[in-house]
Amino acid sequence: MDIHEYQAKEVLARFGVASPEGALAYSPEQAAYRARELGGEKWVVKAQIHAGGRGKAGGVKLCNSDREIEEACEKMFGRKLVTHQTGPEGKGVYRVYVETAVPIDREIYLGLVLDRTSQRVMIVASGEGGMEIEDISANEPGSIVRATVEPAVGLQEFQCRQIAFKLGIEAGLVQQFVRTLQGCYRAFTELDATMVEINPLVVTGDNRILALDAKMTFDDNAMFRHPAVAELRDKSQEDPRESRAADRGLNYVGLDGNIGCIVNGAGLAMATMDMIKLAGGEPANFLDIGGGATPERVAKAFRLVMSDKKVQAILVNIFAGINRCDWVAEGVVQALREVEVDVPVIVRLAGTNVEEGQKILARSGLPIIRATNLSEAAERAVKAWQSDVARGIKVRVAT
Ligand code: GDP
Numbered sequence: 001m002d003i004h005e006y007q008a009k010e011v012l013a014r015f016g017v018a019s020p021e022g023a024l025a026y027s028p029e030q031a032a033y034r035a036r037e038l039g040g041e042k043w044v045v046k047a048q049i050h051a052g053g054r055g056k057a058g059g060v061k062l063c064n065s066d067r068e069i070e071e072a073c074e075k076m077f078g079r080k081l082v083t084h085q086t087g088p089e090g091k092g093v094y095r096v097y098v099e100t101a102v103p104i105d106r107e108i109y110l111g112l113v114l115d116r117t118s119q120r121v122m123i124v125a126s127g128e129g130g131m132e133i134e135d136i137s138a139n140e141p142g143s144i145v146r147a148t149v150e151p152a153v154g155l156q157e158f159q160c161r162q163i164a165f166k167l168g169i170e171a172g173l174v175q176q177f178v179r180t181l182q183g184c185y186r187a188f189t190e191l192d193a194t195m196v197e198i199n200p201l202v203v204t205g206d207n208r209i210l211a212l213d214a215k216m217t218f219d220d221n222a223m224f225r226h227p228a229v230a231e232l233r234d235k236s237q238e239d240p241r242e243s244r245a246a247d248r249g250l251n252y253v254g255l256d257g258n259i260g261c262i263v264n265g266a267g268l269a270m271a272t273m274d275m276i277k278l279a280g281g282e283p284a285n286f287l288d289i290g291g292g293a294t295p296e297r298v299a300k301a302f303r304l305v306m307s308d309k310k311v312q313a314i315l316v317n318i319f320a321g322i323n324r325c326d327w328v329a330e331g332v333v334q335a336l337r338e339v340e341v342d343v344p345v346i347v348r349l350a351g352t353n354v355e356e357g358q359k360i361l362a363r364s365g366l367p368i369i370r371a372t373n374l375s376e377a378a379e380r381a382v383k384a385w386q387s388d389v390a391r392g393i394k395v396r397v398a399t
């Protein structure tokens with residue numbers, strides 16, 4: 001789960017990470033009012049979306065007056081901001097953050113990520129802040145400093161000082177840097193984050209170290225332990241297909257292809273996507289409907305997959321171990337009678353009571369394309385999608 005910049009700054013502040021003074025606004029007028037409350041003469045107005053790269057896309061504006069703030073906001077509110085991280089559809093701007101502008105001496109990149117290879121929290125830093133980390137590693141790979149944290153003892157002060165020295169941080173500022181880095185690490189581990197990124201972390205003209213930007217991602221599976229963090233979820237920033245799935249307790253990730261997938265088990269769902277690609281198609285989604293594929297769950301899954309207008313064929317791939325193929329087949333037939341599905345449906349069943357399951361599908365009279373193994377299922381799904389004739393098939397129109 002991602003959160004907004006202003007939320008990440010609030011969270012990190014509780015762990016001793018300083019950032020410029022700022023306030024949130026939901027309208028241009030409120031933004032100007034917030035700036036007056038903050039005082040000063042220069043402010044930065046920042047569109048709050050769950051993506052970086054806002055600076056280059058017009059989502060970060062330096063303003064010198066009320067009028068400029070309102071003008072900057074007019075261009076942001078209600079619009080979709082497209083940055084290199086949002087994809088072409090962009091993300092809607094419904095909140096802006098107004099900050100007191102600060103004079104910048106140096107921009108530093110600081111990131112904490114979960115490194116799966118070393119199975120540790122890894123700190124990544126660079127003296128070339130301001131650029132995205134991908135650009136830093138392409139243009140200035142030598143500037144990148146890395147350190148992993150031994151989980152039994154946590155992040156040590158000497159490690160922080162070492163990083164500070166490698167970044168060339170002035171002796172008088174090292175203590176501030178250590179406090180900032182320790183704060184990020186504590187926030188990361190205590191709140192089950194998977195990423196904390198401060199880009200840029202700046203050294204100001206008056207010798208302060210401030211997080212000018214902040215990004216945090218949390219482990220969805222740990223959110224039950226952190227209700228206060230879970231509350232920060234902003235559905236307006238999520239793929240609507242994914243929020244609907246989460247609300248229904250289904251494990252769904254939207255993709256760009258046109259072959260919808262309904263699968264039980266995450267591993268099988270991944271394998272199904274691979275097989276579709278191998279057969280020359282593109283999956284429209286990852287969907288794991290879980291072990292107990294009841295007719296209700298299967299129907300929910302069909303509704304969800306069909307709500308994606310790009311879907312031109314649906315591949316149902318079920319392996320029944322604890323479950324039974326005949327129950328699943330009943331579920332598929334029932335779902336197809338309830339949900340309007342006007343694209344070809346390919347079903348592959350395997351496991352317990354498979355013959356019974358196949359009979360139920362055959363007897364239903366529905367134009368279900370059956371397959372006996374995964375590669376056949378993937379090939380048939382791709383063929384069905386490619387064929388204009390098949391695309392015209394109406395399986396069932398709900399009444
Ligand atoms: P991002 O593009 O989405 O990562 O947004 P950032 O919050 O990182 O802002 C982009 C850039 O705007 C930063 O790298 C800074 O160079 C600049 N910026 C942001 N806030 C301030 C500020 O208070 N003062 C100055 N001078 N520049 C700022």
Ligand code: MN
Pocket residue numbers: 052053199200213
């Ligand atoms: Mn940034």
